[in-house]
Amino acid sequence: MVRLLTHNLLACHAKDCNTNNFPLQFKDVQLEIREADFNPEFLKGFMPKIDWKALVDTARQLGDTSLPLEQPEMVDDEFLKNLHHILLEIHVEEGSMTCPNCGHVYPISNGIPNMLLAEHEIG
Amino acid sequence: MPLRYLFHFAQVHHEFRLPELQSISELHGISYKLPNEAKDRDPRRPFMVVELESEEDARILARRCILIKAIYEFYAQGSTYEEVHEVNRQNEHLWKRYIEDTSFRFLITSSHHKIPQSRQREVIESFAYMDFRGKIDMKNPDILLMCFEEYDDKPGTTLERHEGDGKFRVVFFGRLIEEGTARQLIHKFDVKKRVYYGNTSMESEISLLMANQTLASPGKFVYDPFVGTGSMAYPTAHFGALVFGSDIDGRQMRGKQKVPGVIRAAQQYGISSHIIDLATFDITNNPWRCGELFDAIVTDPPYGVRAGAKRLGRKRELSERQRELCLQHSLSPRPDDQPYIPPTKPYELSHLAADLVLFARYLLKPGGRLVFFLPTVTDEYEEVDIYSMLCEGMEVIANSLQNFGSWGRRLVTIRKTTLKQYSPPTFEPAQPPSDEPAHIPAHKDFREKYFQGFKKSDDKTEQSSLYFVNP
Numbered sequence A: 001m002v003r004l005l006t007h008n009l010l011a012c013h014a015k016d017c018n019t020n021n022f023p024l025q026f027k028d029v030q031l032e033i034r035e036a037d038f039n040p041e042f043l044k045g046f047m048p049k050i051d052w053k054a055l056v057d058t059a060r061q062l063g064d065t066s067l068p069l070e071q072p073e074m075v076d077d078e079f080l081k082n083l084h085h086i087l088l089e090i091h092v093e094e095g096s097m098t099c100p101n102c103g104h105v106y107p108i109s110n111g112i113p114n115m116l117l118a119e120h121e122i123g
Numbered sequence B: 001m002p003l004r005y006l007f008h009f010a011q012v013h014h015e016f017r018l019p020e021l022q023s024i025s026e027l028h029g030i031s032y033k034l035p036n037e038a039k040d041r042d043p044r045r046p047f048m049v050v051e052l053e054s055e056e057d058a059r060i061l062a063r064r065c066i067l068i069k070a071i072y073e074f075y076a077q078g079s080t081y082e083e084v085h086e087v088n089r090q091n092e093h094l095w096k097r098y099i100e101d102t103s104f105r106f107l108i109t110s111s112h113h114k115i116p117q118s119r120q121r122e123v124i125e126s127f128a129y130m131d132f133r134g135k136i137d138m139k140n141p142d143i144l145l146m147c148f149e150e151y152d153d154k155p156g157t158t159l160e161r162h163e164g165d166g167k168f169r170v171v172f173f174g175r176l177i178e179e180g181t182a183r184q185l186i187h188k189f190d191v192k193k194r195v196y197y198g199n200t201s202m203e204s205e206i207s208l209l210m211a212n213q214t215l216a217s218p219g220k221f222v223y224d225p226f227v228g229t230g231s232m233a234y235p236t237a238h239f240g241a242l243v244f245g246s247d248i249d250g251r252q253m254r255g256k257q258k259v260p261g262v263i264r265a266a267q268q269y270g271i272s273s274h275i276i277d278l279a280t281f282d283i284t285n286n287p288w289r290c291g292e293l294f295d296a297i298v299t300d301p302p303y304g305v306r307a308g309a310k311r312l313g314r315k316r317e318l319s320e321r322q323r324e325l326c327l328q329h330s331l332s333p334r335p336d337d338q339p340y341i342p343p344t345k346p347y348e349l350s351h352l353a354a355d356l357v358l359f360a361r362y363l364l365k366p367g368g369r370l371v372f373f374l375p376t377v378t379d380e381y382e383e384v385d386i387y388s389m390l391c392e393g394m395e396v397i398a399n400s401l402q403n404f405g406s407w408g409r410r411l412v413t414i415r416k417t418t419l420k421q422y423s424p425p426t427f428e429p430a431q432p433p434s435d436e437p438a439h440i441p442a443h444k445d446f447r448e449k450y451f452q453g454f455k456k457s458d459d460k461t462e463q464s465s466l467y468f469v470n471p
């Protein structure tokens, strides 16, 4: 926790921060790798929801270069295994996520990201 | 010839029984047919004769439905034993193959009554014409034959031992196919045996029923936006789904140790890899990048009784000067790593319920389900209360009351029936059309009504709120 699947779904939501507010940038991260059950059906169903560029860039920043730059049309088992590992087995336990647009810092502690906004940031 | 099965249901949460049967049948592509006559499918009665396509379907249902105690192959029923024997003889083709050398056990039992030993023997002997030649085996029989006398439940009356014996409403007879093994999960997920729980935790039987309403199964992605201590996350993950939880109050999910409480409880159940993530945020200011993510949303919204509904904001507007100070405070780096905790304001329940439905419509995949509790004042509830919070593309498919007396809560299951994509809800108060007064549902201002003891405004009698104890 925070897994890259989650990271791929969270955008900055501060008031008036609507463009360039994704992906949030990881900082000072502590990673853990934990095995998860491989479920190809879930992965195939989830693929259309992925922002591919954000996922590839983030995985590379964390040192994993196994994903192709373009999301493939045809998927084989090896690709799905890599995708599984990246989406579900890399956990960011500590650190923070910063909005590339407004600079809001979302801290992560014991694997739980604090996505609350401050008073002046809500609509 | 349709195959008939005798379902024995637990005598609890009777309004949840048929919705659960519908959900688990839908999940496994099982078709079933309930009895034609209303009295034969009355969910307060212990037995129901249901048509299925195969014995395997009966086994699947018994292994997953929390409210099924057992399923039998149906042999006969009748209001007298003469009737039972007549029907049973006609159905000889169903039990003929057990005559030669199948070991068996014969059990006779009843509801709300105790049958004296002597008559039990009498009844068993009256089935002698079946001429079963296998040996009687009380421990490990090949088949179990069950004869069940249903007596009317007369709550409030105390009967003498064996009083009214033989004055049953109906007798059922059949062969056991499968015990309802899912009921054991009620003990497995018992809150008191969980390493982490709080005063908002949901009892395990109801959490399991909620998980079944979501159609949880491997490959599904399920979300609880008011996850608290995670009660519904565990059974949902147990059935194979991946679960995401969020809450405005991180302490509810974390507890006091380093490893968050919800994760520790998930580890206890061997399902921690199914908890995708937990995150702290207010649903009215949420960070979801896009919609159509989840197969189901399952949640117990804050009613304001134990854990008040709140949202980011302030009850009163601040002066310019105060606002400036707050801004300074939230921007300045804090010495420890405690996150900034912003102020919150109350969130009225009928507003929250309508928002939740819009939020679910945005986040659910087409066909996805929203399963949640809505507290209500029993005497004031009207069907329209549920419909007043619906929106286009969201349809109620089940609505089951758990009655606590003067108040209760309804487990509502809503299906997203639309393929249309919606933008995220604004969470602004809805403006009722000005020309007609808007319908005021009974769950509006539930918290206030709860603490006033549900007095009608014109009711002058004093009632203490202590009168309404939590279940």
Ligand SMILES: C[S@@+](CC[C@H](N)C(=O)[O-])C[C@H]1O[C@@H](n2cnc3c(N)ncnc32)[C@H](O)[C@@H]1O
Pocket: B198, B200, B201, B202, B225, B226, B227, B228, B229, B230, B231, B232, B246, B247, B248, B249, B252, B281, B282, B283, B284, B299, B300, B301, B302, B303, B307, B308, B309, B310, B311, B312, B347
């Ligand atoms: C009835 S409790 C749910 C309890 C949970 N089912 C459990 O097992 O502990 C409601 C939860 O909603 C949270 N909550 C209240 N207002 C909220 C909001 N606006 N956004 C997100 N969570 C909120 C509370 O912190 C509380 O944990």
Ligand SMILES: [Zn+2]
Pocket: A012, A013, A014, A017, A021, A099, A100, A101, A102, A103, A104
């Ligand atoms: Zn931002």
